[in-house]
Amino acid sequence: MTPKVPSLKYSPDEITAVWQCASVLLDYPDELLLSRLDMLNEVAASLPAKIGTGLLETIEYLRRPTVSATQSEYVDTFDTRRRGCLFLTYFSNGETRKRGLALLRIKQVYARAGLNLAEEQLPDHLCVVLEFGALTDARAGLKMILDNRAGLELLRIHLREADSGWSGALESVCATLPPLKGNDHEVVARLIAEGPEEEQVGLNTYGMPDVAPMPGGV
Incomplete structure (x- = not known):
């Protein structure tokens, strides 16, 4: 049975389809x-235009003939630029000890649901969260997602301004969410102006990773 998503504009089936497609495309x-x-493409084409068009744009981009260039x-786009980071808690916690606690809480949520990640996977990767x-x-x-909404919005803005081929997929995800609230706008503005917090001393493997992309899916 499709899990129920509360208080959102689109149906649970539509939101499930967007999140699952985006988790693969990103x-x-x-x-x-x-x-x-x-x-x-078949799934995205069946969705309302406001949440399906962005997915279709990213799918079309990924059909480029040169895989190595993509x-x-x-x-x-995602591994060499801080604003393009796909690890959600980085935006809200930066390179600080607080991020380790945020990651631990997410892992506990997964564990309660019976989901155990591979050792090399961090639990706040957007693709993992969406799936x-x-x-x-x-x-x-x-x-x-909503706990890290400001960071997700910063990523959306970054991809749009960079005219990235992955922008459409993230636009579709954000279109399934409630509108930004006042405090979210303030946090986004601060992140744009100052960036996430930094605290280099005493970080462990739960700090901001210098990692290669995650081949093989989530």
Whole structure:
């Protein structure tokens, strides 16, 4: 049964479809992902335009003939730019000890739902959160996203300003969410002006990772 998502504009089935498609499209573009584009296109085309069009734009972008160029662009977009970070708690906690606690709380939510991540996967990766919300617990997934909404908005703005091929997928995700509230706007403005907090001393592996993309899906 599709998990119920509370107080959102679109139906649970529509939100599940957007989140699941986006969780695939925003992951590292390996051969497996690219082999799924026709299936994802069929799902996205069945959705209302306001939440389906962005997914279709990213799908079209990923049909580029040169896979290596797409992979290189992915790394440049998400792994070498702080504003392009796909790890949600980085925006709200920066490179501080608080981020380790935020990651631990998310892992505890996953564990209660019976989901155990591989050791190399951080639990706040946007693709992991979206897949969890789509397939396991929509209410808990939505809470994770809304708790980190300002960072997600900063990522959306960054991708749009960079005219990124992945912008459409994130626009579709954000279109499923409630409008930004006053405090969210203030936090986004602060993040744009100052960036996330930094605290280099005493960080462990739960700090901001200097990692390669996550091949093989979530």
